[in-house]
Amino acid sequence: MSQSFETQGTIHSIGETTEYGQNGFTKREFVILMNGDGENPRYPNHVALELTKDKCALLDSHNIGDEISVTFNLSGRLWAGNGQGEKCFTSLQCWRIESAGANVAQNSFSPAPDQNAFSQTPDQNAYSQTPAQNVANTTFSNGNHDDDFGDIPF
Secondary structure (H helix, E strand, O other), X not given: OOOEEEEEEEEEEEOOOEEEOOOOEEEEEEEEXXXXXXXXXXXXXXXXXXXXXXXHHHHOOOOOOOEEEEEEXXXXXXXXOOOOOEEEEEEXXXXXXXXXXXXXXXXXXXXXXXXXXXXXXXXXXXXXOOHHHHHOOEEEXXXXXXXXXXXXXX
């Protein structure tokens, strides 16, 4: 399960709902111009999000130019095909859209309030260690260290 995030912005564009394959999978993409705390209007930040299946209808009550707050999951997947090497695809899968006045996000891109992926355990010698040594100090909420699985390449 991926972590949920919230952000706010102005709807820049709304795509049509598209059906893929023979199983009826539907997807709808839209773009927001992020605004709020931490956003610099001199450097516009346009972000593409997607809605899938029954969530495609969430945009029906919104128009280009509307100020909205969105909640989404950040997810990615690897694909290797045609001998072209491995590619990573990242998507922001939106599952809630509200008018900005109903739920204004405190930060322009912040974790949802009830999610906590990991916590950092302070070490009295942490400041005397190199950054690579500090990585070993990360402890996840399940008690595992990030190198307990042997999948870190350093």
